Amino acid sequence: MSGNLPVQSVTADYAQRVADDLAANRSDQERVRTELARSQEELVRLEESEQVLTKMQEVLGGTPEQAAKQRKHRKGGAVPAARGSNRRTAAGKPAAATGRKAPKKTASPKKAGEPTWLELTTAYLGGQSEPRSAAEVAASLTQTHPERTVQVTVVRNTLEQGVAQGLLERSKQGRSVFYHPTTPASAPSGS
Structure with a gap:
């Protein structure tokens, strides 16, 4: 032993x-x-x-x-500082003719007739009875629009754009962020 x-x-x-x-x-x-x-x-x-x-x-x-x-x-x-509407760049060209770059867009290129990401997300949330997270919205858009590449970061940025434009509201529950359409204070019922 x-x-x-x-x-x-x-x-x-x-x-x-x-x-x-x-x-x-x-x-x-x-x-x-x-x-x-x-x-x-x-x-x-x-x-x-x-x-x-x-x-x-x-x-x-x-x-x-x-x-x-x-x-x-x-x-x-x-x-x-530049003055008036005849503003010119350092090269002497009018500011509009310098071909300045548009701000970087996070969404994939939009084809003619395709709804924008903002239109897709607001339409989806408008049909929901409860707030949804960016991941839930992205998952739904992936299912309903398989022809488009859906990225959660693009959807989140789009949702935040909707919040900035007053189309959507954001709420936090713990660490999670949820989005839902704004509730119009006095919207006409016929629109």
Whole structure:
């Protein structure tokens, strides 16, 4: 019997180490999940911020390159701000003729007659009785529009665009974000 004692002791030691390693592994998984959720929330906030900044940039009529040039000129103080509708670029061409780039779009190219992502998402949410997450909306659009490449990030950006335009409302439940159509205060029933 004394010969089995060391084997049992070694087996028990290994079993304890495995149990400890398993507990540490599970603890690390939970920590990483928490960090991932925090990072995902931060990414959503950054994407929302980007949308707001892009809209502000569109309203102001500038591109990032033009804003950088304006900052350089302001620091030097040598170039006064542009005036009136005859605004010209540094090359002397009217601003409209410089072929400035349109803001980057996140959706795939739209073919003639295809509804926009915003139209698709608002139509889908309009037919739902409960708020839906971006992932749920994307999954539904994937099923109903298999000819289009549906990406959750594009859908999320589109949903946030709908919120920015007042078409949709956002609500949070814990860490999850859900979207639903706005409830018009006094909308006519015939529209």
